[in-house]
Amino acid sequence: MTTSRRAPKPQSAPTARAERQLDPFQIVDSSFVAGAGSLASLPPPVSAEVAFGGRSNVGKSSLINTLVERKGLVRTSSNPGSTRQINLYEARARDGAVFQLVDLPGYGFTRRSKSEQAAWASLIEGYLRGRVTLAAVLLLVDARRGLEEDDLELIRFIEASRDVARRPVELLLVATKVDKVPRSSVRRALDQLSAAAPRTAGGALRRAIGFSSITGEGRRDLWLAIRRVTRLGGAAPSPSGDAGREDDASRTTDG
Numbered sequence: 001m002t003t004s005r006r007a008p009k010p011q012s013a014p015t016a017r018a019e020r021q022l023d024p025f026q027i028v029d030s031s032f033v034a035g036a037g038s039l040a041s042l043p044p045p046v047s048a049e050v051a052f053g054g055r056s057n058v059g060k061s062s063l064i065n066t067l068v069e070r071k072g073l074v075r076t077s078s079n080p081g082s083t084r085q086i087n088l089y090e091a092r093a094r095d096g097a098v099f100q101l102v103d104l105p106g107y108g109f110t111r112r113s114k115s116e117q118a119a120w121a122s123l124i125e126g127y128l129r130g131r132v133t134l135a136a137v138l139l140l141v142d143a144r145r146g147l148e149e150d151d152l153e154l155i156r157f158i159e160a161s162r163d164v165a166r167r168p169v170e171l172l173l174v175a176t177k178v179d180k181v182p183r184s185s186v187r188r189a190l191d192q193l194s195a196a197a198p199r200t201a202g203g204a205l206r207r208a209i210g211f212s213s214i215t216g217e218g219r220r221d222l223w224l225a226i227r228r229v230t231r232l233g234g235a236a237p238s239p240s241g242d243a244g245r246e247d248d249a250s251r252t253t254d255g
């Protein structure tokens with residue numbers, strides 16, 4: 001009788017695939033829910049929503065695609081004014097948590113007629129003020145430009161809406177296109193942005209999250225922040241054991 005003697009396989013680290021199966025930030029399903037060009041055509045509010053606001057072209061729609069790891073779920077364009085209505089998307093994570101992601105039309109795009117700009121402003125304001133399921137607004141600011149008057153107006157508007165009978169809307173600051181900032185200057189750009197942000201009641205604007213739709217930097221931090229503000233925790237412990245920590249939204253580098 002012959003016996004084959006094979007050397008035992010060395011204990012290897014979990015494969016990338018196995019790790020991915022556990023990854024709560026992996027989105028296993030995402031879909032378009034509805035688009036609304038008027039407040040009356042918004043779908044009924046069902047669960048916590050996270051809205052993405054900011055100037056035209058800052059990267060709101062691209063950021064949603066990066067969050068759900070799909071290139072074409074949301075239409076993006078190098079021409080400002082690409083998103084013209086409020087678009088709602090649903091994303092389901094590996095661990096079963098479901099998120100409503102809301103792409104808002106951008107502001108500050110002056111090549112539209114005054115009446116169209118006014119209609120967009122009232123649509124966005126009506127949504128921000130009246131949506132009972134709105135949990136948080138992620139204000140996107142180009143890392144190279146910093147906060148501009150339109151952004152400050154949005155912050156003031158959300159702060160002034162705190163009297164509305166619903167859970168206070170959290171505000172988070174996201175610095176987009178950090179891939180366009182020299183590596184050595186990213187930290188300084190984020191610090192400057194955070195320092196320029198007004199002190200809000202929630203205080204969440206204190207640290208901007210750096211993000212790039214090109215490199216995916218910041219994706220994990222954004223998901224941590226979104227899970228925290230929607231209270232859909234459930235993030236598996238990260239190797240450093242800090243997933244879901246209160247100050248996760250303020251971390252600026254991707255894991």
Ligand SMILES: Nc1nc2c(ncn2[C@@H]2O[C@H](COP(=O)(O)OP(=O)(O)OP(=O)(O)O)[C@@H](O)[C@H]2O)c(=O)[nH]1
Nearest residue numbers: 056057058059060061062077078081082083106213
């Ligand atoms: N380098 C770089 N380019 C980006 C990034 N995010 C978006 N872009 C580009 O910026 C342009 C605008 O992106 P969108 O995601 O359509 O911007 P938006 O904020 O949704 O614009 P509106 O719908 O007009 O309000 C596109 O050409 C994108 O490819 C990024 O992180 N890095």
Ligand SMILES: [Mg+2]
Nearest residue numbers: 060061082083
């Ligand atoms: Mg857009």
